[in-house]
Amino acid sequence: MPTSFFTPPRGDRYALRNATVPACLVEPPALRASADGEGLCQADLLIEGGRLHGVLPAGSLPAQAGPDLDHSMVLPGLVDLHTHLDKCHIWPRKQNPTADTAGAAQATGEDREARWSAQDLRVRMEFGLRTAYAHGVVAIRTHLDSLAPQASISFPVFRELRAAWAGRITLQASSIAPIDVFLTDEGRRLADIVAESGGNLGCVTRFRGRPNVPAPPEFDTALRRLFRLAQERGLHVDLHVDETGDEQARTLAGVARLARQDGFAGHILCGHCCSLAVQPEADMRATLEACRAAGIDVVSLPTVNMYLQDRAPGRTPRWRGVTVLHEIRAAGLRVAVAGDNCRDPFYAYGDHDMLDTFVQAVKIAQLDRPVGDWVAAACAVPADIMGLPGVGRLHAGGAADLIVLRARDYSELLSRQQGDRCVLRNGRPIDTTPPDYRVLDALMVA
Numbered sequence: 283m284p285t286s287f288f289t290p291p292r293g294d295r296y297a298l299r300n301a302t303v304p305a306c307l308v309e310p311p312a313l314r315a316s317a318d319g320e321g322l323c324q325a326d327l328l329i330e331g332g333r334l335h336g337v338l339p340a341g342s343l344p345a346q347a348g349p350d351l352d353h354s355m356v357l358p359g360l361v362d363l364h365t366h367l368d369k370c371h372i373w374p375r376k377q378n379p380t381a382d383t384a385g386a387a388q389a390t391g392e393d394r395e396a397r398w399s400a401q402d403l404r405v406r407m408e409f410g411l412r413t414a415y416a417h418g419v420v421a422i423r424t425h426l427d428s429l430a431p432q433a434s435i436s437f438p439v440f441r442e443l444r445a446a447w448a449g450r451i452t453l454q455a456s457s458i459a460p461i462d463v464f465l466t467d468e469g470r471r472l473a474d475i476v477a478e479s480g481g482n483l484g485c486v487t488r489f490r491g492r493p494n495v496p497a498p499p500e501f502d503t504a505l506r507r508l509f510r511l512a513q514e515r516g517l518h519v520d521l522h523v524d525e526t527g528d529e530q531a532r533t534l535a536g537v538a539r540l541a542r543q544d545g546f547a548g549h550i551l552c553g554h555c556c557s558l559a560v561q562p563e564a565d566m567r568a569t570l571e572a573c574r575a576a577g578i579d580v581v582s583l584p585t586v587n588m589y590l591q592d593r594a595p596g597r598t599p600r601w602r603g604v605t606v607l608h609e610i611r612a613a614g615l616r617v618a619v620a621g622d623n624c625r626d627p628f629y630a631y632g633d634h635d636m637l638d639t640f641v642q643a644v645k646i647a648q649l650d651r652p653v654g655d656w657v658a659a660a661c662a663v664p665a666d667i668m669g670l671p672g673v674g675r676l677h678a679g680g681a682a683d684l685i686v687l688r689a690r691d692y693s694e695l696l697s698r699q700q701g702d703r704c705v706l707r708n709g710r711p712i713d714t715t716p717p718d719y720r721v722l723d724a725l726m727v728a
């Protein structure tokens with residue numbers, strides 16, 4: 283059983299002295315001037331009434347104010363912008379025989395049709411939320427498989443869990459279905475369910491049973507219909523785009539073009555965008571410029587992309603599967619990293635742990651030398667995209683939702699598992715023990 287290496291003092295007011303914090307996440311910005319080459323600086327954090335009351339240069343507070351962290355890192359609560367809680371943990375009963383994307387979609391569809399009752403979803407989604415909470419995640423957006431009749435089963439469970447978890451995890455949802463549902467009345471009904479649920483309107487930008495490349499001639503009509511349905515209901519849009527290593531896949535450019543042509547007023551978040559990484563440089567840059575002009579944000583799912591992309595039996599993968607994170611950021615777009623799937627046919631592994639997602643993203647996409655601002659891709663940037671002001675940052679007045687690590691710098695953080703982290707919510711430590719897999723056993727019977 284994991285035990286936190288650190289316990290804060292009792293009481294409502296105390297300081298964490300000599301903490302190492304990412305400069306990009308602190309307010310006031312004056313502290314940032316003292317950042318080292320990796321973008322870390324030293325601070326004293328004053329906690330009062332469950333809030334972060336002050337973020338001060340290290341050495342500002344006297345010894346009696348609270349414990350000396352001896353340079354342990356402190357991060358804000360982390361934010362998982364793109365998950366599939368409705369799919370999570372079905373792996374023991376439904377595996378992916380080919381471990382590729384087609385096999386994942388097939389296996390998940392079979393399991394959904396046979397097993398996804400409200401109760402099955404409730405237990406698995408709750409398991410995912412409990413796990414994420416124990417690891418220090420404070421906000422999650424989940425996609426919900428929405429082909430009829432599933433949306434009318436899953437969205438009510440989401441609403442119930444959102445209410446039950448309010449104050450612990452801020453929960454958002456997005457629909458996901460093949461884009462061709464927006465050519466039929468099912469698309470309108472889905473938009474209504476999403477609107478009733480305060481969700482985001484989403485789809486995967488490909489047609490059922492048809493290849494991604496070339497895009498079917500009805501693509502523009504379907505996407506425009508989605509934009510119109512979203513616009514009429516004041517919804518934001520969250521899409522699965524070009525999750526493929528096919529260099530001909532150009533859906534992202536199409537999304538940017540149509541969003542501008544139609545003057546879509548909401549936010550647009552595009553997930554995956556893997557094919558950007560295998561396109562000619564000029565095409566990739568032109569697409570990023572079009573996305574910037576359309577105000578599109580991107581979320582990359584590194585662990586799942588590396589698992590699914592470039593997979594063939596008996597052959598070693600030749601590329602990492604991830605999109606061009608460095609180029610996206612350099613082009614002026616907001617880019618986040620997120621966990622995506624967890625122990626399901628799209629990804630056999632995962633533990634709803636955004637710290638692990640960040641660590642793996644750094645290694646998969648070389649978000650280092652220096653790490654610098656990239657840590658924000660796991661907290662402040664996704665919080666901004668989710669519309670959660672102040673979340674994922676270390677600033678006076680924000681909630682004292684903090685993760686205290688034994689690691690003192692990125693070398694220690696990225697090298698050793700941080701299973702002994704201390705998670706503070708509103709300034710008080712929580713139980714960091716994730717739920718036991720055994721609680722799912724009854725659902726896993728074949």
Ligand SMILES: [Zn+2]
Nearest residue numbers: 366425522622
């Ligand atoms: Zn996804």
